Amino acid sequence: MSYLNISNVDVVFPTANGAYIALREVHLEIEQGEFIAIIGHSGCGKSTVLNVVAGLLEATRGGVLLENKEVNSPGPDRAVVFQNHSLLPWLTVYENVRIAVDKVFGKSKSKAERHDWTLHNLKLVHMEHALDKRPGEISGGMKQRVGIARALAMQPKVLLMDEPFGALDALTRAHLQESVMEIQAALNNTVLMITHDVDEAVLLSDRIVMMTNGPAATVGEILKVDLPRPRNRLELADDPTYNHYRAEVLRFLYERQRRPEAA
């Protein structure tokens, strides 16, 4: 049995026009320490998959097993990095991470240890210089860094990232991708990342899960990315293997799963 098992998940939403089948038979097995990217056109239900794993949404049929235990409610063992960072604006950068640390390690760590752990995680994302700033005072990229620190600080079994860099400009995004690779090399987390960025998927992940278009979206194809780590964006730019993977994903997205009436 694999570490994280998304087992034949169906998600159906009741609507005024009858049941809307968002996901059908989504099956995915993920090993510990794997970095998985889920890619697909917008509206294909990528985020729905992530929300089911997070426990924020219940599967209509099928289910999710983490270390052979069924997941049916949200919890810090499946920390989420939300697309729009969702930091609490009335708390400082430090407090935003500390609230998670206090909640998860309130019993197992002393106050001093929790303080150190908060700082440690903010250092991991290079945000130790802005501890007392509020989210409104830092840039979008920095907010997302703090969001990542908050998720990492929960020491999750699986790190869930919902288009974490989707709202950022290209340069900032590249910067954060480097950080994520750096952290991944150090911590070897199990990561499930939703993205719509082909380069991001190939650069970061061990496997790319390509989803078909909704309704009744499902796993279309899984591409194993066999590139040595650490990966360097500039070197890879001319690497034929990298470009081959890139082309594979593009072909899936734009030939086989072209959006019916592309907007």
Place this chain on the structure above:
Amino acid sequence: MGEETEMSKIIALALAPPVVAEIAPVAEVHQPVRVAANTERQPPASPAYSFPPVSKVRLRAAAIIRAMVLPGAVFLLVLAVWMLVNAKITSDIPTPAATWARALEIFGQPFYVAGPNDMGIGWQVLYSLGRVMAGFALAVAVGIPVGFLMGASRDVHQACYPLVQILRPVSPLAWLPIGLLVFQAKDPSAIFVIFITSIWPVIVNTSAGVQAIPQDYLNVARVLRLGKLEITRRILIPATLPHILTGMRLSLSVAWMVIVAAEMLTGGVGIGFYVWDEWNNLNVASIIVAIGLIGLVGIVLESLMNLAQRHFDYNRR
């Protein structure tokens, strides 16, 4: 914004040259003489876009003058209209000078007491403020929980919303007879009127604030497995506080407006009854002074609420 990231510095560097390149020709086209003059005076490093230094003192002085002169002009205009009314329409409206003399008289002895119906204007204002604060405090104490319930539960919202909508636009004075009947006394009735008119902004804003809490914050709470009490204390209250404070600010200014009207009808010590009393005595100068004072107290209340907002509202800290 906060500190710059390395990225933003790189972006800034990348953007810098073209911006400069665009400015230079424009400057030359529009102000050739000035550019030439500058080249002679300044070191030749960047002659085209070096401006003479602007004195900060001069900027500050200009700002102060504007802040004084513009409102001053409007003030003078109002004085002129006032004098015109006095001269051409009715001499019952006293001149600004006479009013000023009366103001000095009134404020010379703000806290005298010459019997229950003859007290200084300071006491009048304090008694009114006391009623306003009592009614306002009640409105806040009842309005915030009700607003929370309406914001959090769709059923409660559906149940209460029509009533709120019907009662909200009712003139405060329409409530006064009800208050007098129920309480059989002047002070509680006045406080009741304040309460019933100033509660609506608190309810409406609180419930809107609760409804406006992004789902994301609640998802964060769910991932962290916060309990009900923790969610209320750490998410709901801080997230709605800005809305609540806005509601309270509106509510307080409504309360201060209502008290004058209410006291005119209930009598007793208070700035509203003072105005009414002076009208009966035909002391129009006193009324004008009272109008000014009511406005000033309103500003003070408003700035106190602003201060509170600045202190508690994370958006404005």
